[in-house]
Amino acid sequence: MLDFFTYVFLIAGFLMLAGKVITNNITLLAIQSLALSIIAFYLGLSGGAVNWHMVLIGGLTFAVKVIVLPWILYRLVDKVAARRVVPLSIGLGSSSLIGVLLVGLTYSYVVPVLLKEVQVGGQLLPVALSTVLLGCFFMISRRSALSQLIGVIVMENGLFLCGIAVTGGMPLIIEFGIFFDLLVGALVMGIMTYQIRDTFDTLDTKFLNKLKH
Amino acid sequence: MLYLLLLAPLFTAVCCLFPLGSRWWERINVLGALLTGIAALYCSLNVFLVGNIDRTQAFLVIDQLSAVLVLIIGIVGTTCCLYTVSYLRSDLKNGELTERQVGRFFGLLHLFVATMYLAVLADNLGVMWVAIEFTTIVSALLVGFYGNKAALEAAWKYIIICTVGIAFAMLGIILTFYAARGVLGSDEISLSWRFLYPVAAKLDPSLMKLAFIFILVGYGTKAGLFPLHTWLPDAHSQAPSPVSALLSGVLLNCAIYAIIRFHLLTTMAVGYNFSGRLLIIFGLMSMAGALPFILVQKDIKRLLAYSSVEHVGIIILGIGLGGVLGYTGAILHLINHALGKSVLFLSAGTLAQTYHSKLIPRMQGIGQLLPITSKVFMASLLAIGGAPPFGLFISELNVATRGFQAGGPGLGFVFLMVIAVVFTGLIYFAGKMYFSDLPARFPRGEQFSVNHILLLLPLCLLISQGIYMPGAVQDLIAKVVSFMTAGGVY
Amino acid sequence: MIDNLLIAGGQIILLILMAPIVNGIIKKAKALTQCRRGPSVFQPYFDIIKFLKREPVVSVNTSWITQLTPYVCLSAYLAAGCLIPLWEHRSLGFGDLIALTYLFALSRFSLALAGLEPASAFGGMGSSREMMIATLVEPVMVIGLFGLVVAAGTTDLKGLAGAGQNPAGLLAFIGLMVATVAETGRIPVDNPDTHLELTMVHEAMLLEYAGRHLGFLHLAAMVKQAVLLILLVHLFWPQQPGIPIALALGLLVGKVVALGLLLALIESVLAKMRLFKLPELLASGAAFCLLAVLMNSFV
């Protein structure tokens, strides 16, 4: 059960790399977030006593990342993205390949070698770290401002999973802080996307290259 | 008192949201800035003079290290906020902004200051992270405030790159948390500096190593370490000048502060060789990497921004080299750079505003256009270049000495050489701007005003740092350094 | 001190008396080798006395420097002559070898200035060439002399008596001879007998001088030649100490005249060189001197 959703989490992240239609990416993001909240719920409820902390995180994730953020993103796409297809800086084939490499790196090197002291069984930790890296790489390989926003959220997802996996959740107030942060950040980035669209008539970051040297 | 320090700028920010008109906003701003400055001064001096380390508050703590940062934010932040008044006035006059934006600007400015205070006062790793991420968000709005293409581009790059970087820092915090919980056994205190330091030696070394790498990449991005600095020249050059001054003078220091904290922790857990060496490498890379951009540059504010990268490198190198001399040099440099660079950005901003251009070839004859401001500009440029009688010379010498001792003659020599070559770049452009003739279409001369006092005060402090530090200041530095050499335990 | 001054006075009188006749003998010898009869050996005396009687004429463009130069030149060379102990090997305490070479520089300096002063093109040309030649001669001379100095272990001229009497000395002698030829302004370096614009060096500087001033300067040139020859004699063929003064003086004059004849011979068999060939000539002189130095240093 846990492994299944973990894999869903990873595969959603991976599929994002393989696709270039922005709406699909948002859907995948929502699916990934859903997987994350289910994992949180599962961890919170599956033990003997109910871990309210986890449940709360799951709920928040569900509310913010499955409903609010995708909704905002869809709205943004409707408003600003003239084309649904995202320009790439690294081709789909090679980016998938690099994605595999990254996952391989986490599975074969980072977790077993560098993190051998961390006593966390299962797939949670490698999947979480892979997702962080994949999210970052997603941002590198996409040249659209919106995709970069999505990438940030994917990275946050990875971080949350990592937090859950390694520590069973950070202290609550901090989790709240991070959530709030994320929400505000996403909002600000959304507003900026909007402004960029207004000013540059495009979201392609290729045109954001006037400042150099 | 610590809460007052946070609430004063927050309250000011909130007040500025009300539609009161620019006169009132200015008054609120001045009042708030002064109040915040006094509170900051009180809090930090309380630590140094009375030795009263306040660790009773939940989530907030002020010790020697954070007191230094509070002091810097207090001085530089207040100066910048006060300077903003005239800056915005002339922007309003030039039609760059509307009156409605003025209030928003003040509000964001004070919010920005508040988040920085939170970042350095936070006792909790997580809170600190949140605060630093908030500084990014708020200051990104300020960077993009003009809303033109370049500003938006800079703001976008800034927020995206820093957010990605900061995300990696979170991984480091999670790992630290995990390691600390294994030792401390409790969730609530495992993220608190004051509980972490005493047990630092027991933390798992391999975990802490990895954590430090993530932290270094994360906060290093925010601090502008090469090659993670890419957002910095864009953001600094496009932001309104008071914001550039704050970004360069204080915000970078907040990120450096975070790195210092983790470095102290890691050093005790892993031993000196790991994080120290990493910091040395990154410090040198930042210095050397920024150098070519300083030698060949057209935009004055980008020039200053790259110089900030270089100076962050110097500070990080000093921290990495460690020892009494290294820490003394780094801390002094932290202070001096904040003072010098903020004055430099403010005066350069005024110059750029008057010329309606940031391009060095267009800024000819600054000495005739604005005699006083340009002299301040020249003096602070020399200061930043590392010339005596300014403080940066002394702090660089301290770091250099430590470099020769700990890193061998090669390291020390490269360090000194890079600084000297940077100086040549700076003096070249300074000469071009100052020793030239003003085009006829500009008016000449300026009146001495309160702005110049705002610029001269930090400059005087810098000179004092360079030739005569009062005994009290020397004690202050010695206290911070002994705090650091003791590994952050009090 | 007083007796030193008296000896110096004696040497000066000797120099003044000896220098013209040495010059006369050289001229005579030259003439003979060229199958001419030549003027009397005493001709230089007559010339100088005649000049000294005449009133001096100076250019309107000149200042006190022009009028001072003849005195400076002559006294510098005479003073140089006082530095070499002539009959007793007794140091007079006026200076040593280095002072001697720099006294030459003093007179050259003032003469070159005087050459520039009348604002004519010739004088300037003479000064310019003179200074150029000096820069070539000076190192040769100094290397040669220092080679001997190292052998003797002192720069004092008393101690240097006969310093050249060793195997390396011959090499040094050849080198120094080249330097002397150049310094005295003889063929192949300069031709003292011509006033052809394109070739003259020393004479060009004197072109605006007349009367008493010219007489002094001619005398100075002769004294310079005599001093250089005496120096060579002192270094390579020294006087035996303890012989009677009259004999010593006679021997000295004889030796100097012998060297002068050698100069005359050189002058007769060689042709005047182009000015810019001079570095090659002096380089060969320097090479001989260097060889001498090498031999002296590495023994």
Next chain:
Amino acid sequence: MGGLRDTFFILMFAMYLAGAFLPLLLKGKPKLSLGLGCSLGAIAGFLGLGLGLGCLLSPEPFEVHFGTILPGVPFDLLIDKLSGFFLATISLVTFLVSLYSRDYMKIYRNENVAWWCFCYNLFILSMTFVVTVNNTIVFLIFWELMTLTSYFLVTFEYRHQQVRKAGFSYIVMTHLGTVFIMSAFFILFNGTGGWDFAALASHSGDLPGATRSLVFVCALIGFGTKAGVVPLHLWLPQAHPAAPSNVSAIMSGVMLKTAIYGMIRLVIDMLGTGPAWWGGLVLAVGVISALIGVIYALMEHDLKRLLAFHSVENIGIILMGVGTSMIFYAWSMPIIAAIALAAGLFHVLNHAVFKSLLFLGAGSIYYATHTRDIEELGGLIKKMPQTALLFLVGAISISAIPPFNGFASEYQIYQSLLNLSYLKISGFWSMAGILSGAALALTGALAAACFVKAFGVSFLALPRTEKAAGAREVPLGMRLSMAPLGALCLILGIVPQVALNTLTGIAGQLVPGAQIPAIGTYNLNLALLLVAIMAVLFGLSRLFGSQKVRVSQTWGCGIVPNASMEYTAASFSQPIRRVYRTLLQPERKVRTQFNLLPYFGYKIHFEEHIKSVIKDYLYSPLRRITIGASKKWRCIQSGDINLYLGYIFVTLIVLLVWAR
């Protein structure tokens, strides 16, 4: 005694500070501020001279403590004999130059003279402290302050492109040189025992030989840059002419000497004896500087550039003395080492005297004619006879002609070089001694040629331009402040033993316990002899010769010569240019415009330029490479956000892999 020195010191300090800040406050009244700045500077210089002489002559050093000014850095002064000597030299020159400036600076009355006074007095103050402080960090602060203030003095007339360039190359080169100085000090510093010189010196012996050599080489490069040794001299001939003449007099006369002080202090005093090749290297550097400096000087017709190149030459001569001394120290022969060092120091003093005299003379020419190009001068001896006499004294002195002071010190250096040969340690060193001696002789000959040109072309014959024709004698104040320098040239040349035997005392201080015999000199005798002979000759010609001197036109083959027929500076130096063409690489451009036939040229355009070999083959490529590489490197900041994110990503991956 100590009390008196305290008073002198405090007064001097106060005067310099007042001289710096009061004019700035009185900026509105330029005349007053100039007068105040110069007078206070002169008083301070006088006090400094007294203090310096007092310390030079007194057996025990003079100490001042100001307490700790920076973390771990006490501001302590320790004026021993060496410092006292340099302090006295600096103060002597600055005293007279300050007096001179009162009148001279009037030609800059439209400029910001208050700012000039500020920089000027601070400049002198920092020089004063450079040679007297006893702490590395304070030394470096004042060293840099000295550079900075002199940079502002150099760029005083910043409206000229040339001046800006000169200022830039000056500050860049000396700043880079400072890196080497700092390196030398910091390698010596071992982290304990503080920053004062004694602490650094006390453990310098424990360092391994290679490290000590590294310190030495760093010191040589660093101080050599400031002193202007070849090939690090490039800034010098640019900066000196760019500055106002009174400033060049100080820069050339005494500022360069602070580098010599630094070298002696760091290498001989603190580092102690090293292998003989140290001294050999210094000697070689000295020889090369002397020769190259003087050859380039000959090619110049900008009077101040010419003098600047002569500074390179004279620094070379000084270094020959210092280097020889270091060789003797290495062979532990303290007595001849002390004498050699004294010879070098004596030349320091002499060069300070005659070079500042010459620069002030050049300043007077500029004051009178507003040009520094000697091709535009001529005939000034009639317009400004006293200045001409003083300049001539300087010219003779610098050409090392007896009985003036240049000869006296060069003579001592000759003797030291020959000592090197007499010892016969090995054939190599004997050769080195002789060849250096020959090089010194050549230098002297070239310098004489150069000053015949400089003096002859600018002061003698006919005025070449209106500027020269309209010249008038400079104000009395300027002449009066040059006169003591001229007198000193003669006095030091006639009785050098007074100075020399004091200076051997300094050298003796560096090697305690060595009994250094008094040096006797013959200069007085020689001078008396010369004067006596001249007097006799003069008397005889008065007695027997005709008293009248007829004045007539110069003979010009039938036409009355005018100024355009005079020998120019360029033509004067042409033979030498030709002899040294491999080094100078002259390039000649001749364009003849013909009238009708190729035989009737009516207009000939002639240009000849020499190449600065060192600049063309060393500095320009270096600069080009630096700028080119920087431009290439900038492509990493391409403006592409994806790339930037990639940097973060790659950095992280690399660190993760490295962490293992």
